[in-house]
Amino acid sequence: MFNWPLYKQGMKSFWKVSLIFFGIVTMYITIVISIFDPEMSGILEDFYEMMPEIMAMMGMGGEITSLNAFLVSYLYGFILVIFPMIFFIMIANNLVVAHTDRGSIAYLLATPNDRQKIIFTQVKVLGTWICLLVFYATILMYVTSQLMFPGELALRGFLALNVGLLLFHLALGGIAFLVSCLFNETRQALLIGAGLPVFFFIIQMLVNTGEQLENLKYLTLFTLFDTWGLINGEVTAYYMLAGLFGLAIILYVTAFAVFKKKDFSV
Secondary structure, eight states: OOOHOOOOOOHHHHHHHHHHHHHHHHHHHHHHHHHHOOHHHHHHHHHHHSSSHHHHHTTTOOOOSHHHHHHIIITTEEEEEEHHHHHHHHHHHOOOOOOOOTTTTHHHHSSSSSSHHHHHHHHHHHHHHHHHHHHHHHHHHHHHHHHSTTTTSOOOHHHHHHHHHHHHHHHHHHHHHHHHOOOOOHHHHHHTTTHHHHHHHHHHHHHHGGGGGGGGGGOGGGGGGHHHHTTTTTTHHHHHHHHEEEEEEHHHHHHHHHHHHOOOOO
């Protein structure tokens, strides 16, 4: 169903840049977890009160009563969203539209592999990198938490958070990948493929600032990733994850259909 040499080439193409993003995630996770201290919650609240708008926009704040809540406030609102998002958009852009823009898509189409096998292979490359980074972040957070604060991490809520993180990035990656299949020029694909997720993020930042803008949450995909609901075991948060999963499937299936029928003029 997929082409192994093409898959290996795709994975090798991103391993150097992946070191940057894995390094960023490693740095922030270890630093953030190391400063967790339930006895310092008052200090953190004071810091929040100094810059409430900025902290709220970044999804930071809330009642810090546990390590899970601390991770939601200081990792899942910004760090584990924005940096992986940039990485996956870069990958999605380079898997299809970059080949079209450079003209190298002709070489891919000239191989004995049909279009279905080619596009499935490219999706697998993107999916592998998404899974690798999310799994790495999950394991690193768990190990670091256990070493520094044994017994403080509520495992059920933590796992739910990271399942949500995985589905969230699969959906965002699906947007970028579909756009990569739709356009023939890299700049056009980046404008939409990166522009939409950034637009969603900006809207979410505005929603975080206060109730006056709460209705804007219906314009952003971030609403489906309800981090506080997941750590609290709320049923609606799991329904939203199902929505993310369904959306991701629709996006990738649509990308398949677009690629198979597209006239590349080669």
